[in-house]
Amino acid sequence: MKLIISQGRILDPAVGRDEIADLYVADGVISAPFAPDRETRLIDAAGRLVTPGLIDMHTHLREPGFEYKETIASGTAAAARGGFTAVACMPNTRPVTDNRVTVEYINQQAAATGLVKVYPIGAITRGSLGKELAEMADMRAAGAVAFSDDGRPVADAGLMRRAMQYCGMLAGVLISHCEEQSLAGDGVMHEGAYATVLGLKGIPASAEEVMVARDIILAAETKCPLHLAHLSTAGSVALVREAKKRGVPVTAEATPHHFTLTDRAVGDYDTNAKVNPPLRGEADVQAIRDGLAEGVIDVIATDHAPHSFDEKNVEFDLAPFGLVGLETAVGLVWTELVHTGLLTPLQAVQKLSANPARILGVAGGALTVGASADITIIDPLLEETVDPAAFAGQSGNTPFAGRRLQGLPILTVVAGEIKYER
Amino acid sequence: MAEWKPKARLMDSDGIRRVITRMAHEIIERNKGTDDMVLIGIRRRGVPLARRLADKIKEIEGSVVPVGVLDITLYRDDLTTLGRQPVVRQTEVAFSIEGKRIILVDDVLFTGRTIRAALDAIIDLGRPRYIQLVALVDRGHRELPIRADYVGKNVPTSRREEVAVRLTETDDTDEVVIMEKT
Amino acid sequence: MYKYKDLLEIRTLSAEEIGFLLDTAGPMKEIIKRQIKKVPTLRGKTVVTLFYENSTRTRGSFELAAKYMSADAINISGSSSSVAKGESLYDTGRTLQSLGADVIVLRHPMAGAPELLARSVQAAVINAGDGAHEHPTQALLDMFTVREKKGGLAGLRVAIVGDVLHSRVARSNIWGFTKMGAEVRVCGPATLLPAGVEETGALVFHQLDQALAGADVIMMLRIQKERQQQGLFPGLREYARLYGLNERRLALAAGDALVMHPGPMNRGVEITAAIADSNRAVIEEQVTNGVAVRMALLYLLSGGGAQA
Numbered sequence: 033m034k035l036i037i038s039q040g041r042i043l044d045p046a047v048g049r050d051e052i053a054d055l056y057v058a059d060g061v062i063s064a065p066f067a068p069d070r071e072t073r074l075i076d077a078a079g080r081l082v083t084p085g086l087i088d089m090h091t092h093l094r095e096p097g098f099e100y101k102e103t104i105a106s107g108t109a110a111a112a113r114g115g116f117t118a119v120a121c122m123p124n125t126r127p128v129t130d131n132r133v134t135v136e137y138i139n140q141q142a143a144a145t146g147l148v149k150v151y152p153i154g155a156i157t158r159g160s161l162g163k164e165l166a167e168m169a170d171m172r173a174a175g176a177v178a179f180s181d182d183g184r185p186v187a188d189a190g191l192m193r194r195a196m197q198y199c200g201m202l203a204g205v206l207i208s209h210c211e212e213q214s215l216a217g218d219g220v221m222h223e224g225a226y227a228t229v230l231g232l233k234g235i236p237a238s239a240e241e242v243m244v245a246r247d248i249i250l251a252a253e254t255k256c257p258l259h260l261a262h263l264s265t266a267g268s269v270a271l272v273r274e275a276k277k278r279g280v281p282v283t284a285e286a287t288p289h290h291f292t293l294t295d296r297a298v299g300d301y302d303t304n305a306k307v308n309p310p311l312r313g314e315a316d317v318q319a320i321r322d323g324l325a326e327g328v329i330d331v332i333a334t335d336h337a338p339h340s341f342d343e344k345n346v347e348f349d350l351a352p353f354g355l356v357g358l359e360t361a362v363g364l365v366w367t368e369l370v371h372t373g374l375l376t377p378l379q380a381v382q383k384l385s386a387n388p389a390r391i392l393g394v395a396g397g398a399l400t401v402g403a404s405a406d407i408t409i410i411d412p413l414l415e416e417t418v419d420p421a422a423f424a425g426q427s428g429n430t431p432f433a434g435r436r437l438q439g440l441p442i443l444t445v446v447a448g449e450i451k452y453e454r
Numbered sequence: 455m456a457e458w459k460p461k462a463r464l465m466d467s468d469g470i471r472r473v474i475t476r477m478a479h480e481i482i483e484r485n486k487g488t489d490d491m492v493l494i495g496i497r498r499r500g501v502p503l504a505r506r507l508a509d510k511i512k513e514i515e516g517s518v519v520p521v522g523v524l525d526i527t528l529y530r531d532d533l534t535t536l537g538r539q540p541v542v543r544q545t546e547v548a549f550s551i552e553g554k555r556i557i558l559v560d561d562v563l564f565t566g567r568t569i570r571a572a573l574d575a576i577i578d579l580g581r582p583r584y585i586q587l588v589a590l591v592d593r594g595h596r597e598l599p600i601r602a603d604y605v606g607k608n609v610p611t612s613r614r615e616e617v618a619v620r621l622t623e624t625d626d627t628d629e630v631v632i633m634e635k636t
Numbered sequence: 637m638y639k640y641k642d643l644l645e646i647r648t649l650s651a652e653e654i655g656f657l658l659d660t661a662g663p664m665k666e667i668i669k670r671q672i673k674k675v676p677t678l679r680g681k682t683v684v685t686l687f688y689e690n691s692t693r694t695r696g697s698f699e700l701a702a703k704y705m706s707a708d709a710i711n712i713s714g715s716s717s718s719v720a721k722g723e724s725l726y727d728t729g730r731t732l733q734s735l736g737a738d739v740i741v742l743r744h745p746m747a748g749a750p751e752l753l754a755r756s757v758q759a760a761v762i763n764a765g766d767g768a769h770e771h772p773t774q775a776l777l778d779m780f781t782v783r784e785k786k787g788g789l790a791g792l793r794v795a796i797v798g799d800v801l802h803s804r805v806a807r808s809n810i811w812g813f814t815k816m817g818a819e820v821r822v823c824g825p826a827t828l829l830p831a832g833v834e835e836t837g838a839l840v841f842h843q844l845d846q847a848l849a850g851a852d853v854i855m856m857l858r859i860q861k862e863r864q865q866q867g868l869f870p871g872l873r874e875y876a877r878l879y880g881l882n883e884r885r886l887a888l889a890a891g892d893a894l895v896m897h898p899g900p901m902n903r904g905v906e907i908t909a910a911i912a913d914s915n916r917a918v919i920e921e922q923v924t925n926g927v928a929v930r931m932a933l934l935y936l937l938s939g940g941g942a943q944a
Contacts, residue, residue: 225832229647231747231769231804234831301748345726347746349767525663528677528705528935538637539939542663542932578672 033448034058036068040077040409044084045382046398055082057405060448064401075443077409083381084397085117085148085406085446088358089388090182090207090261090285090333093119093150095141096134097126102338102426104138105145107358110336110425112452114358115441117406118149119336120392122182123160130155130166135174147451148444149406151177151394153207156195160184165195172202177392180207182261183308183353185243187213193250200256205283205391207259208247210268211309215239220349222295222310230298232348235310241267248272252280259391260284262335264309266319273328283391284323285331288357288364289431291320297431303344303351305431307337324383325374331391332383334361338427359423360432366412366439377412409443414454416440424452458616458633464591464609467628470621473606474503477588478510480604481557488515490583491555494522496572497543499561502623503590507559522547524558529571551580561619563589566600591630593617638936642754642761645770646811654812658780660932661925667704668927678707681938682736685764686728687743688714693899693923694764694773698741701930707938710737725749729756738938742766747804760937762930768802768830773933774898775808777926779816781918782853784925785894790817793890795847796838797879798857798906799828801868805898806857810838823847824857824879827868844879851889855896856881856906872905881907886916894918 035057042053055077056063068074088111094102102110104121111119121138123129129138135152142150154176155166160183168179179199185208186192192208199206216239221227223234244260248271251258263269263284272284289307294314297305305311323329337354344351365384369375375383385408386397396406415438420428444452465473485491488511495504501523508519523546533539558572569587576585586603593611609632611617616633620626638653646654667675683702685695695711702709712732723731725744732740739760742750747767754761765771783789794813800806800822813820814837822833823841834840841847848854859875869875881895895907895917903909911917 223831225835228830228832229807229836231767231807233768236831301751342724345752346724347744347752348748349746528663528667528675530677533677533939534680538639539936542660542935544663545666574676578674579670 034066034069034072035075035445035448036072037075037077037082037407037409040080040082042082042399043378043381044399045378045386046084046400048378049399050378055399055407057407057445057448060405062399062401062403062405075409079411079413080442081377081410081412082399083408083410084385084399085444086115086362086384086408087118087120087388087394087396088116088334088336088361089120089331089392091119091121091336091358092124092338092354093121094338095125096137100340103145104141104150105147106424106426107336107338108142108146108148108150110356110358110423112147112444112446113424113441114360115362115408115410115444116148116358117408117444117446118151118394118396119358120151120153120177120388122180123153123155124183128155128160129153130158130160132167132170132174135171135176139175148446151392153178153180155179156181156186156206157191162186162188162191165191165198168199168204169202172204176204177394178205178207178259180209180261182207182209185209185211185213189246189250192247193254196250196254196256196258200254203393205257205259205393207261208243209261210240210243210247212239212242215242220306221298222312224295224313226295226298230301237265237267237312237316240265240309241271244268244271248275248280248282251282252278255281257281257283262287262290262309262333263320263323263329264290264312265316269319269323269328273323273326276328283330284328285333286320286324286329287333287335288361288368289355291317291324292364292368293317293431301348302431303346303348304355304429306348306351306353307335307355308353321369321374324369330383330387332361332365333388334358338425339429340427344429354429356423356425356427356430359425360418360430360437362410362441363416363418363437363439364432366410367437370412371438405445405448407445408441410439411442412439414438414440414442456635459636461615461632461634463629463631464607465630470590470628470630473590474506474510477604477606478507478514481507481588482511482515484603485555488517488519490553491557492520492522492549492551493557493559494524494547494576496558496560496568497523497525498624499619499621500559502621503561503588504559507557507588520549522549524572524575526568526571526575529575531567531571545575547579551576551582554582556582556585557588558585559588561590562617563587563592563602563605564595566596566598569600570598590619591617641937642750643772643933643937644750644754644761644763646772646775646808647770649815651815651817654776654779654815657776657929657932657936658783660936661776661780661928664931665925665928667931668924673704674706675704676706677935678702678705678938681707681738682710683707683739683741683934684710684712684732684737685741686712686732687764689743689745689765691743691765694743697923697926698764698930701927701934704927705931705934707934725753726756729753733757733759739934762933762937765804767804768807769804770808771804772808773926773930774805775812777922777929778809778855778896779812780925780929781896781922782894785918786852789813792818792852793821793850794818794853794855795821795823795851796855796857797823797844797847797881799859799863800824800833800857801828801830802860802863803857809855810836814838821847821851825869828863844885845888848885848888851893853894853896854881854886854889858898858900858902859906876905880905881911883908883910886911896922
């Protein structure tokens with residue numbers, strides 16, 4: 033199949049390109065201009081944004097083990113509908129992705145059933161139990177792009193230090209979920225006035241910041257590239273800003289829900305707004321937005337975390353943390369950050385493609401001739417009300433249902449193949 | 455919405471006063487005095503009527519008959535069919551009714567259901583010697599085997615009509631009017 | 637008027653609605669004082685008390701209220717029944733509804749559980765205490781008691797003392813008394829006051845003497861020993877010294893200050909036995925008024941047409 037995407041606004045953050053032009057795709061790669069023939073599909077992209085395929089570096093695909101929440105097939109379908117051409121999936125599966133075999137299984141399943149590219153992330157410690165190092169080199173060889181115990185922070189500082197030393201040697205990136213358990217306790221939402229109103233146990237901002245500080249210190253010492261997952265507090269942003277100034281090899285991500293919602297979104301115990309790290313206060317949301325605008329925060333990632341309806345239809349304390357994000361991310365980025373002037377479209381695309389590609393060391397994030405034709409087309413003016421029933425993903429646990437979004441993906445191309453078209 | 459329009463004025467202030475006087479005499483006569491007698495008015499308009507009867511009885515006999523206030527809301531048989539729960543007010547019967555001759559007072563006697571509720575409410579307060587019923591107006595259409603011992607005025611009505619008793623204590627005027635749905 | 641299907645919290649009620657609930661409890665108290673404590677109002681209605689936590693006081697109070705109103709009362713506790721078998725609250729609620737429950741009174745260790753139940757069933761749900769969220773009927777009976785004793789609530793100074801962090805009674809009373817125009821002061825060690833409590837409108841104190849100055853109502857909260865094990869305060873001896881109500885401190889309050897306690901009390905810790913048994917304490921009065929308030933709620937919430 034050949035494609036000519038005509039007259040779109042080409043946004044290529046890899047080279048800082050932002051202009052209206054035609055884009056040619058042939059044989060699965062971006063090609064030099066050619067004359068259309070009978071095989072060529074012409075796509076009119078006037079008024080649309082043509083961007084490198086978006087990459088979500090923080091997704092929970094749930095397979096193997098939790099196929100009732102999501103599968104590689106359904107999760108990648110959600111990704112395609114959300115404009116993502118690749119996702120990096122977290123290892124908190126069952127069994128935990130802490131060995132070569134599971135990494136290979138994910139790659140096979142992705143090849144067989146995935147609509148978009150899947151990059152497995154391996155566990156830092158065996159079973160993500162925080163006791164012994166997992167076989168990172170083996171997993172790296174099998175294709176793991178990064179290592180993380182996401183969802184279960186590495187509590188032991190000594191172990192984390194050794195993990196960084198080991199991971200640094202493999203030229204891999206370590207993704208840290210920062211949460212100091214002795215501070216977070218059994219909290220279920222942000223500690224603040226609203227948690228007090230609802231009588232729910234709070235997770236203080238310091239629970240995240242203490243470990244952000246610890247991991248920055250360790251990364252500075254070990255020189256291991258450290259990526260901080262889902263920053264949620266003003267204090268964390270300040271720590272990363274300061275670390276970057278000093279040249280510490282640290283990068284950071286923020287999720288759409290953390291730059292959009294405050295703890296008030298918990299409302300009347302809406303378990304779809306129960307997420308870890310929790311939705312924070314007004315000042316934190318503002319700091320995350322500032323961090324994104326300034327470039328302190330490199331990446332926008334979804335932390336897509338599907339859960340079944342029954343799992344969420346319980347007492348707030350009992351509900352699992354997490355919300356789905358793949359199919360609302362672009363709409364939220366455009367509605368909250370681009371249309372508000374906080375980010376230029378090019379900056380937004382960079383945080384959604386080029387930067388995650390660079391951090392993970394994977395191809396993508398560029399529209400240069402010869403690159404794999406992973407392309408997303410976004411209609412910046414198209415509006416939609418979020419309706420979980422319309423999701424391609426298996427679960428509908430989103431706090432954004434009913435929210436009006438403007439700026440939506442309308443076409444997703446992976447290696448030259450159209451995987452989603454609105 | 456149907457509107458209620460006055461059809462006929464049955465009693466004015468003088469008419470009500472005369473009826474109260476007559477009924478007070480009847481009550482004293484029938485009970486051979488006022489020994490052990492108590493008056494209990496059913497909220498709302500039975501209460502001022504009971505007070506007026508007590509005043510009149512005192513005027514005639516020189517004896518003070520205690521007046522109690524009965525709220526029958528919690529004894530209604532139609533609570534599950536009403537759109538909203540009616541407001542409950544205080545029952546104020548500050549005396550024992552054990553062995554008493556109770557004169558129960560209401561403004562309009564209609565289906566008899568209010569009186570049934572009132573009888574139940576009284577019985578829950580104790581065991582009186584007997585209970586007699588006063589109604590300023592009896593408009594017929596009984597749904598229960600209940601009759602008044604003292605009636606101010608018998609008024610044949612249709613079910614489409616409404617009898618409005620207005621008393622100065624509650625409504626700033628004394629009158630009984632038949633209202634008709636238009 | 638009270639226009640909601642359920643009673644889940646005080647926070648979202650208006651002063652008028654609270655006043656109406658208290659007004660309705662007045663006539664109910666008259667019934668409790670009768671020799672025959674029974675009215676036929678709720679004949680044929682079924683009230684289920686679903687308790688996932690033990691509470692003789694609250695449960696007994698609801699049960700009596702239901703019986704005085706002639707409703708059928710069924711008790712289900714967390715230790716018996718399917719609850720112990722891990723049935724979800726949603727499924728338990730649906731089952732109770734199928735069994736014909738008109739009102740479900742829920743006590744649950746987790747905040748927000750009544751909200752979940754109320755969303756799941758058509759039956760009216762009364763929150764009888766959920767985690768550290770609210771205990772609205774306790775606040776109503778407290779306000780009823782104070783109103784009866786003081787003639788009104790506006791302008792009163794109410795001091796709530798102790799473990800506010802874990803106290804649903806404190807939260808409901810902060811909302812209730814504040815809405816009714818009283819000044820609410822909370823007092824306790826910093827580790828037992830919740831984050832941002834000042835945003836509820838309450839004044840925050842750490843020194844009990846200051847909090848008590850001129851107070852018209854003193855509400856002592858129960859301190860639980862397990863909080864010490866959780867490292868939230870050093871010990872009962874020091875706690876009693878800093879936050880226990882004794883005669884000297886009581887003298888700092890208004891001359892006619894009322895002393896309240898939602899029970900059960902730790903005599904000698906948060907309150908001296910002498911004060912608990914003195915005529916300043918209205919703790920037993922609170923118990924009687926609790927039944928009246930709950931009768932009023934059962935009446936208002938069990939009407940056939942009252943459900944939206």
